[in-house]
Amino acid sequence: MAINTRILLAARPDGPPKPDDFRIEDAPVPEPAEGEILLKILYLSLDPYMRGRMSAAKSYAAPVEIGAVMEGGTVARVEKSRHPHYAEGDIVLSHSGWQSYALSDGRGLRKLDPAVAPVSTALGVLGMPGFTAWSGLLIIGQPKPGETVVVAAASGAVGSVVGQIARIRGARTVGIAGGEEKCAWVRDELGFDAAVDHRAPDFERQLAAACPDGIDVYFENVGGKVWDAVFPLLNTYARVPVCGLISAYNARPGENGGQDRLPGFFRAVLTRSLQVRGFIQREFADRFPEFHREAAHWIASGQLRYREDIVDGLANAPQSFIGLLEGRNFGKLLIRVSHEGGIQSGVHSIGIVTPL
Structure with missing residues (x-):
């Protein structure tokens, strides 16, 4: 009998998540009712936003x-169908969470064509992370040819796409990443003009040297000491799309260093006419088809490259997620839940992916 392995939230983390904050359980595979389909999960996406879902603090989405099953984006195969629009064997993008099977009534699903691109890309460069990069940079950041664009977490699923799109649009691109290996990949493989290691003891000096004309667009993924180094370099009229603040996701309430820096921040916003704009990619959902056309073209032409870090086995999701928040992944982090389905992924456990 097939078993549905599920990973549940066992406790709300106090600081960084721990393995005990998750619980793995096995349950019978559910049967679809009329109008439903049974999905077999092939890939699960692990993303930083999930840390916020583990907290009861007020946010833009319910915890x-x-x-309950941990939530997350997935690629799945239709195992059984009692739905008129889906047939057994269809591959779909869904939001089924951390489990090996799920029921769906068809709402929120998108069919995928494995012949167009590896299906895993629907969770990365051609999915939510890629669209986050595209919408935040082009709608909010609006880089102009010759301007300097800096992006934090530049080797990650979002940051790597931000920098490449900025380069395609004619901007000078500087990436910030953790470690020489990631910096070398950003610089030598993705074509960034410069890459700076935020772990370097002279990080601030290196960043200033890489941005001799200041920073016109800063795509914020990290916060913390990276923001501290970027902030003095922002030019008048600089734009700052705020996508994430991963350095603070594991902070306990009140852990802000004991210093009130808000007055200085607002003074700079006023005197340098800064535009600082937080966003959630779904607010630009009507632009997704435009993004998908452009990104697919850039991948086909070799202008946009991507990397996937794939871990086998759903049971490894908690530890892999903990590592994600510590920066241990290299590229878009995915859990391969099942090898079944006859799907050619075209991916390596860690490596640059060549589109089909």
């Missing part, structure tokens, strides 16, 4: 309840 995962204690005892």
Whole structure:
């Protein structure tokens, strides 16, 4: 009998998540009712936003309840169908969470064509992370040819796409990443003009040297000491799309260093006419088809490259997610939940992916 392995939220983390904050359980595979389909999960996306879902603090989305399946984007195969628009064997993008099977009534699904691109890309460069990069940079950042664009977490699923799109649009691109290996990949493989290691003891000096004309667009993914180094370099009229603040996701309430820096921040916003704009990619959902056309063209032409870090086995999701928040992944982090389905992924456990 097939078993549905599920990973549940067992406790709300106090600081960094721990393995005990998750619970793995096995349950019978559900049967679809009339109008439903049974999905077999092939890939699960792990993303930083999931840390916020583990907290009960007020946010832009409801938290995962204690005892509920951890949420997340997935690529799945239709195992059984009692739905008129889906047939057994269809491959779909879904939001089924951390489990090996899920029921769906068809709402929110998108069919994928494995012949067009590896299906895993629907969770990365051609999915939510890629669209986050595209919408935040082009709609909010609006880089102009010759301007300097800096992006934090530049080797990650979002940051790597931000920098490449900025380069395609004619901007000078500087990436910030953790470690020489990631910096070398950003610089030598993705074509960034410069890459700076935020772990370097002279990080601030290196960043200033890489941005001799200041920074016109800063795509914020990290916060913390990276923001501290970027902030003095922002030019008048600089634009700052705020996508994430991963350095603070594991902070306990009140852990801000004991210093009120808000007055200085607002003074700079006023005197340098800065535009600082937080966003959630779904607010630009009507632009997704435009993004998908452009990104697919850039991948086909070799202008946009991507990397996937794939871990086998759903049971490894908690530890892999903990590592994601510590920067241990290299590229878009995915869990390969099942090898079944006859899908050619075209991916390596860690490596640059060549589109089909």
